[in-house]
Amino acid sequence: MDKERETGLMLDPKYDASGLVTVAVTDSHSKDVLMIGHMNAEALRKTVTSDIVHFFSRSRQKLWMKGETSGNLLHVVDMRVDCDQDALWIVAKPAGPTCHTGASSCFYRRVKKDGLEHI
Amino acid sequence: MDKERETGLMLDPKYDASGLVTVAVTDSHSKDVLMIGHMNAEALRKTVTSDIVHFFSRSRQKLWMKGETSGNLLHVVDMRVDCDQDALWIVAKPAGPTCHTGASSCFYRRVKKDGLEHI
Numbered sequence: 052m053d054k055e056r057e058t059g060l061m062l063d064p065k066y067d068a069s070g071l072v073t074v075a076v077t078d079s080h081s082k083d084v085l086m087i088g089h090m091n092a093e094a095l096r097k098t099v100t101s102d103i104v105h106f107f108s109r110s111r112q113k114l115w116m117k118g119e120t121s122g123n124l125l126h127v128v129d130m131r132v133d134c135d136q137d138a139l140w141i142v143a144k145p146a147g148p149t150c151h152t153g154a155s156s157c158f159y160r161r162v163k164k165d166g167l168e169h170i
Numbered sequence: 171m172d173k174e175r176e177t178g179l180m181l182d183p184k185y186d187a188s189g190l191v192t193v194a195v196t197d198s199h200s201k202d203v204l205m206i207g208h209m210n211a212e213a214l215r216k217t218v219t220s221d222i223v224h225f226f227s228r229s230r231q232k233l234w235m236k237g238e239t240s241g242n243l244l245h246v247v248d249m250r251v252d253c254d255q256d257a258l259w260i261v262a263k264p265a266g267p268t269c270h271t272g273a274s275s276c277f278y279r280r281v282k283k284d285g286l287e288h289i
Contacts (some may be wrong), residue, residue, distance in 0.1 A: 057271065060279070060286040073206055075194040081200035084250075087192055087257040099283060122256045131203075131277035132286065134269055138206040140277045150253055152176065158250035160179070164218060167179040167251065 056136050064095065065137040074139045076149070078156070079128040084148040084156045088117075102119065102127040104143055122149035125163060176253050183214065184256040190226060193258045195268070198247040203278045204268040207236070218269070221246040223262060242266035249264065 056063050064072050071089040078085050088106040090098065094114055097105040104125035108115040117126035126134040129142040161165040175182050183191050190208040197204050207225040209217065213233055216224040223244035227234040237243035248261035269276040279286040 060288070062286055069247055073192055075203055075206055077196070077201075082196075084194055084196060084203075084259040087194055087206075087259075099281065123215055130281040131289075132279050132281050133206065133276040134271055134273075134278070137200065138276075139281070140203040140206075154253075157257075159250040159253070160251050161212060162181055162218065162249040162251050162258070167181055169179070170250075 053135070057134050062132065063136055064092070064132070065093075065135055065170070067137070069109075071109075072137055072139060074104075074106070074141060076104060076125060076143050078140045079142050079144050081155075083156045084158055085125070085143070085145060085155070086117075095139075098127065098141075099130070104141060114152065117149075118146060121147065125149070172254070175255050176192070181251065182255055183211070183251070184254055185211070186256065188228075191256055191258060193223075193225070193260060195223060195244060195260045195262050197265050198261050200274075202275045203277055204244070204262065204264060204274070205236075214258075217246065217260075223260060236268075237265060240266065240270075242268065244268065265284070 057120050070091045074088050074090050076085045091107040094105040094107045104117045106115045124146045125143040131140040148155050189210045193207050193209050195204045210226040213224040213226045223235045223236045243265045244262040250259040267274050278289050
């Protein structure tokens with residue numbers, strides 16, 4: 052366990068083998084989880100400096116400002132890092148629906164014991 | 171894009187190369203993100219059947235019932251899956267502090283432009 056990383060006040064992300072950390076984004080108003088994505092160092096730097104959420108797209112292998120084509124940006128309201136600095140939690144104000152399906156959150160289905168249920 | 175996975179009512183997780191999906195757990199009361207972890211198929215099955223959150227520990231490479239040693243179990247209140255089924259959001263009632271540091275949430279530090287700040 053890296054004590055300095057856990058208790059210190061320096062941002063020192065523990066990137067995985069692909070150079071990424073996991074990011075959960077919640078809605079500042081509804082408190083719902085909107086989406087889960089990944090950031091590399093560049094996406095993290097751009098997010099911190101611009102207050103607009105940037106990810107690293109694993110499928111396209113490139114930096115991605117969330118909403119760059121749809122206009123549905125995520126404006127950073129608060130940002131937290133976890134104990135071992137391999138995950139971030141961002142509280143954001145979304146400019147529109149977060150999910151590419153048009154749903155406000157990507158989590159539009161409930162998991163039940165016998166399958167899924169639309170919210 | 172797999173349409174059935176995105177719109178259907180069958181749980182069909184899209185596991186990564188390591189056989190894992192990402193899981194964000196929020197507190198049913200405070201709405202805070204408590205922790206982010208990973209599940210393999212077995213951890214997911216045990217979580218759904220028992221309503222107690224189970225993870226797959228990447229560092230120890232084994233199934234892990236959260237709180238199995240501390241007693242601080244996470245009781246499932248609601249569970250959602252995202253559009254492409256590679257991430258889960260669990261709303262839980264924690265039996266005690268979630269973080270091994272004793273903090274209620276693993277996200278006890280704010281990311282600011284010039285470093286971290288304890289909440």
